[in-house]
Amino acid sequence: MRLLITQLSRFGLVGSVGLVIDVVIFNILRTTILAPEVLHEGPVLAKVASTAVAIVANWLGNRYWTFRRTKLQHPVREGLKFGLVSLGGILIGLSCLVVSHYVLGFTSLLADNISSNVIGLVLGTVFRFWGYRTWVFVQEPLNDELSTAAPAATTGAALGTTERAIRPAGLSPLHRVQAVSPVEDRAHRND
Secondary structure (H helix, E strand, O other): OHHHHHHHHHHHHHHHHHHHHHHHHHHHHHHOOOOOOOOOOHHHHHHHHHHHHHHHHHHHHHHHHHOOOOOOOOHHHHHHHHHHHHHHHHHHHHHHHHHHHHHOOOOOHHHHHHHHHHHHHHHHHHHHHHHHHHHHOOOOOOOOOEEOOOOOOHHHHHHOOEEEEEOOOOOOOOOOEEEEOHHHHHHHHHO
16 A cells, blocks of 8 residues: 555656646647747647657656556567557547547636646546556566465365465466465565
């Protein structure tokens, strides 16, 4: 639980930096070269550009800080996974902007910011955190020698023991199962 709280707080800080980058770039582009008066699709293109820059900043922050304790994959593979999850987040935010701006007719700068940088951001953030944590930055076991086995056997549970798989080098994780008392288990974890 402590790891989840740490990851959530770091994810929030990295995301806050990304949000500032996203909002600043979006508003600069939306009020200048990509204003709807200049280009009909300007607000959408401004959002795509601003989010792309923020995604790069978020990838670096999440890779090297938020999820630093996870096994780092090959940067290209990880970057592609991160990009796919981020694309899903972009589509969520863009959908909110498109519905607000083009379907509902709320075309002001304030309405564009609320739809994309508030509603779209919240929905996209939930999706991205879930995707990053479960697919991109996959948590590895802390100790390679220990892996969890099937739940405690009925007889073991009745005797106050749990089953833990111990994997010597070269053997599969389920090769050897050993009954361990709770006292032994705590002593082993403290080593």
